[in-house]
Amino acid sequence: QDLSGQAILIEVGGVDNTEEELNRSIDALAKAFGEYFWQAEKVNG
Numbered sequence: 001q002d003l004s005g006q007a008i009l010i011e012v013g014g015v016d017n018t019e020e021e022l023n024r025s026i027d028a029l030a031k032a033f034g035e036y037f038w039q040a041e042k043v044n045g
Contacts, residue, residue, distance in 0.1 A: 010029065012025050012026060012029065013025060
């Protein structure tokens with residue numbers, strides 16, 4: 001977006017979701033992102 005070229009905005013859930021559903025979604029997202037993040041190679045730039 002226009003604040004930072006290296007930022008990402010992720011929206012999860014909606015007005016009809018329960019807190020439990022949101023927590024399960026966030027857990028799945030965190031697991032997937034964590035696996036990607038820890039396997040990423042450092043780059044310059």
